[in-house]
Amino acid sequence: MAPSAETATGEWSRSLLWEGLRAYGLIVAMWVRSTMTYRASFAMTVFGNFAATAFDFVAILLMFSHVDQLGGYSLPEVAFLYGAAGAAFGLADLCLGSMDRLGRRVRDGTLDTLLVRPVPVLAQVAADRFALRRLGRITQGLLVLGYALTALDIAWTPLKVAMIPMMLLSGATIFAAVFVAGAAFQFWAQDAAEVQNSFTYGGTTLLQYPPTVFAKDLVRGVTFVVPLAFVNWLPALYVMGREDPLGLPDWVAFLPPLVAVGCCVLAGMAWRVGLRAYRSTGS
Amino acid sequence: MRLYAVVAAGGFRRYATYRTATAAGVFTNTVFGFIVAYAYTALWDQRPNLGGYDLSQALTYVWLGQALLMTCAMMGGGFEDEVMERIRSGDVAIDLYRPADLQLWWLAGDLGRAAFHLVGRGIVPMALGALAFDLALPGNPLTWLAFLLSVFLGVVVSFSVRFLVALSAFWLMDGAGVGQITFLVGLFFSGMLLPLTLFPGLLGEIARVLPWSSLLQVPADVFLGRHTGWGLLGAFAFQAGWALALLALGRLVQSVATRRVVVQGG
Numbered sequence: 257m258a259p260s261a262e263t264a265t266g267e268w269s270r271s272l273l274w275e276g277l278r279a280y281g282l283i284v285a286m287w288v289r290s291t292m293t294y295r296a297s298f299a300m301t302v303f304g305n306f307a308a309t310a311f312d313f314v315a316i317l318l319m320f321s322h323v324d325q326l327g328g329y330s331l332p333e334v335a336f337l338y339g340a341a342g343a344a345f346g347l348a349d350l351c352l353g354s355m356d357r358l359g360r361r362v363r364d365g366t367l368d369t370l371l372v373r374p375v376p377v378l379a380q381v382a383a384d385r386f387a388l389r390r391l392g393r394i395t396q397g398l399l400v401l402g403y404a405l406t407a408l409d410i411a412w413t414p415l416k417v418a419m420i421p422m423m424l425l426s427g428a429t430i431f432a433a434v435f436v437a438g439a440a441f442q443f444w445a446q447d448a449a450e451v452q453n454s455f456t457y458g459g460t461t462l463l464q465y466p467p468t469v470f471a472k473d474l475v476r477g478v479t480f481v482v483p484l485a486f487v488n489w490l491p492a493l494y495v496m497g498r499e500d501p502l503g504l505p506d507w508v509a510f511l512p513p514l515v516a517v518g519c520c521v522l523a524g525m526a527w528r529v530g531l532r533a534y535r536s537t538g539s
Numbered sequence: 540m541r542l543y544a545v546v547a548a549g550g551f552r553r554y555a556t557y558r559t560a561t562a563a564g565v566f567t568n569t570v571f572g573f574i575v576a577y578a579y580t581a582l583w584d585q586r587p588n589l590g591g592y593d594l595s596q597a598l599t600y601v602w603l604g605q606a607l608l609m610t611c612a613m614m615g616g617g618f619e620d621e622v623m624e625r626i627r628s629g630d631v632a633i634d635l636y637r638p639a640d641l642q643l644w645w646l647a648g649d650l651g652r653a654a655f656h657l658v659g660r661g662i663v664p665m666a667l668g669a670l671a672f673d674l675a676l677p678g679n680p681l682t683w684l685a686f687l688l689s690v691f692l693g694v695v696v697s698f699s700v701r702f703l704v705a706l707s708a709f710w711l712m713d714g715a716g717v718g719q720i721t722f723l724v725g726l727f728f729s730g731m732l733l734p735l736t737l738f739p740g741l742l743g744e745i746a747r748v749l750p751w752s753s754l755l756q757v758p759a760d761v762f763l764g765r766h767t768g769w770g771l772l773g774a775f776a777f778q779a780g781w782a783l784a785l786l787a788l789g790r791l792v793q794s795v796a797t798r799r800v801v802v803q804g805g
Contacts, residue, residue, distance in 0.1 A: 300716025307723050315732035321739055323585045326578070448563035454570040462574050469581040474573070 276376040283383035291388055298389065305392030309342055313400055316464070327469035332407035333496060334466060339401025340420075340488035341463035344427025345456065346394035351428075352435040354384045356449040359442035368536050378527060381439065408496065416495050419509070426512035427487035431456060433519035434482070440523070440530035459484045467493075467501050475501055486515040542639055543647035550651025554659070561659045568605040568664040576601045576672055590736035595675045596763050597734070602668035603759045604731050606661035610653045610690060611697045611754040613729050615704075615722040617652050618645050622705035623714045635797055642789055645705075646698055653694040675763060682764055685771060689758040692778035696753040699785035700725065706789065709796040730756035750781040 291298050316338065320331045329337075358381055361367040370380045410416065438452030445451065459478070467475050467489050479485040479502060493500050494509030554561075576598050583594040592600060608614065622645065625631045634641055668674060677683060704721050708714035726732065728751040735746045735756045746752060757774050760766055766774040 294713045297711070297713045297716040301719055304716060304719035304723055307720070311723060311727045312732055314727070318733050318737060318739070319582055322589055322737065323582060325585065327581045445559055445563070447557050447560040450560065450563035450567040454567045458567065458570045458574060461571065465574075465578050465581075470574075470577045474577070 272376065276379040279375040280379040280383045283380065284386040287383070287386040288388050301387075301389040302392045305389045306396050307392075309346075309393050309396040312461075312464070313338060313396070327466040329466040329468070332404050333498075334464070335400050336404035336408060336496065337466060337488055337492055338464040339397050339399070339404050340423055340427065340492055341460045342397025343394055343401055344397075344424050344487050345431050345460040346390060346397050347424065347428035348431035348435060349393060349456075350387075350390040352382050352432050353387060353390055355381060355435045355439040356442075356452050357381075357384060358439040359446050359449045362442060362446050362534070365536060367534070377531060378436070410495060411497075419491050419495050423488060423491040423512060426491075426516040429516035430483065430487050430512070430519050431459070433516070433523035434459070434484075436520075436523040437526045440526040443530035443534045455482060455484075459487070463488050472501065479504075483515050483519065486512040543643055546639075546644060546647040547651035547654075550648035551655045552651075553648075554652050554655040564609065564660050565663045568608065568660060569667050572602050572605040572664055572668050573671070575604075576668070590734050591765075592734065592736070592763070593675075595673045598668070598672045599674045599676070599763060600734055600759050602665050602672075602674060603762055604755055605668070606657075606665045607690065607693070607755055607758060608731065609656035609660045611693045611729070611758075612649075612653070612701065613697070613722075613726050613731050613754055615701065615718060617701070618649055619701045619705040619714075619718060622702075623708040623718070626705075626708040626714075627712055632800055635800065641797075642702060642786070642793055645702065646695070649698045649701075650694060657690065677762060677764055679764075682762065685766075686758060686762045688775065689761040689778065692775065692782055693753045693755070693758050695782040696750050696778060696785060697725075699782060699789050700750060702789045703785065703792060706792050706796050709799055725751045725754070728752065729754040730759070734759075750785060753778040753781055 313335075316334060317331075319326060320334075324330070326334055358367070361370070361381070361384075367377075370377050373380065405420075434455050435452070438449075438455060441451065442448060459482070462470070462474075462478065463484060467485070475485065479490075490500060490504070491509045491512055494506060500508075579597050579601055580594065583589055583592075583597050587593065589597070609616070622631070625634060634644070637644070669676065677686070700721065704714060704718045707717045711717060728735070728746050728749045730746075730752060731754075735743060735752055737743075738746045747756070757766075757778055761771065761774060
């Protein structure tokens with residue numbers, strides 16, 4: 257078990273963080289090398305990962321072949337929301353997408369192997385079966401975002417320009433926190449990886465559409481309960497100069513970094529509690 | 540025949556074991572159902588009768604998609620990963636040794652899996668969807684029966700495609716790439732992302748004659764009462780035709796593939 261926070265000095269926890277990142281890097285490098293053994297298959301899975309997300313954008317394009325606006329938003333505006341959500345999610349998915357395998361490890365008992373190694377468990381679980389093919393999803397998101405940025409008529413200010421990288425990084429961090437919290441939940445639920453998918457994959461699907469499409473209560477839920485609206489809706493609406501359907505003030509568009517840090521703290525706590533509650537199946 | 544019934548029952552029981560996973564899946568299907576239903580509402584708001592569906596039919600289509608996603612294994616799933624793993628490890632030699640046909644064995648298991656998913660992951664999301672939205676549920680019990688038959692044929696078509704994907708491992712060793720690309724194409728052309736009746740021009744015509752339309756588009760149209768009389772028989776014939784053609788192709792590939800098997804002792 258990891259020593260408790262009370263006994264840890266600041267220096268010690270810094271070195272623990274460093275150790276964790278180093279171990280994460282090493283395990284990632286190992287999986288990348290192993291992936292490269294079957295290069296043809298790797299190329300196909302990168303393409304597949306790219307195409308997986310490309311197809312749902314094609315579906316949106318097909319929708320726009322019948323209408324000019326969806327929920328009052330034009331195609332470039334929807335593409336902006338879509339690209340930002342896709343790229344942010346893709347980044348989190350690349351770094352932590354294997355977290356949903358935790359339930360399987362709890363079930364079959366292989367988590368015990370990770371516990372006895374002198375490396376933080378979170379780093380091991382996060383890097384487990386690291387899948388470089390997920391670059392395909394990020395690429396697709398960035399391409400759609402690039403299209404949107406050229407097609408949209410935005411009065412750019414330095415602040416608005418800075419919003420774009422801030423939005424992607426904070427968004428990815430928020431999704432990363434959701435991944436960790438979802439994994440922590442599996443210490444109890446064991447085979448409920450799909451609940452996590454509702455918040456991650458479901459979250460991106462939700463954020464791909466304008467908030468005006470959804471019922472107000474749903475929008476409230478993803479703003480104040482699971483703060484997914486901070487991934488792209490709120491900053492993107494500010495950049496596009498659009499009203500938030502909940503009528504929130506403009507400055508909430510600058511909150512994503514704070515929200516992201518808050519989510520990470522909560523997810524980290526959930527992870528600690530989950531890991532302590534873990535009882536091996538003994539198999 | 541009795542053997543395959545036992546295998547099918549085993550397939551059902553195997554998936555029925557994971558109750559939390561099923562509950563989690565129902566939750567996921569419901570969440571996605573809500574998201575897509577809202578998006579479709581916005582779409583049909585602007586263009587009522589898009590693709591020949593009114594709003595309540597379009598929403599029914601959404602929830603049917605969620606109900607059949609796992610049943611027809613539209614995103615892949617079930618046996619093919621296992622077969623590929625057995626081919627890579629060489630365990631497939633043991634399967635070939637058994638007094639059962641490889642294709643029928645896995646088909647029986649997959650039918651059991653599909654039956655479980657229809658009950659376990661189909662009914663509850665559909666019921667929740669019907670509570671939250673105004674759905675066009677058929678009043679005639681015969682329509683429900685026709686729908687079940689259409690779903691059955693859809694599952695067989697889905698199986699026969701996935702069987703071919705699994706067999707590709709005999710040549711590629713790692714069939715994950717082929718599998719993924721097939722499923723993505725299948726997901727798109729099943730009508731899961733958007734009803735195929737909304738696909739424009741030639742793309743739409745091609746999409747509607749590909750085997751994947753048997754997985755969702757055809758059963759959904761049967762459910763919505765868009766196929767009646769001879770048209771209904773035509774829909775069944777379309778699905779059965781693809782099922783038989785793909786099963787026959789699978790059989791052919793299987794016999795070529797098994798000649799490649801080299802049993803290594805030890």
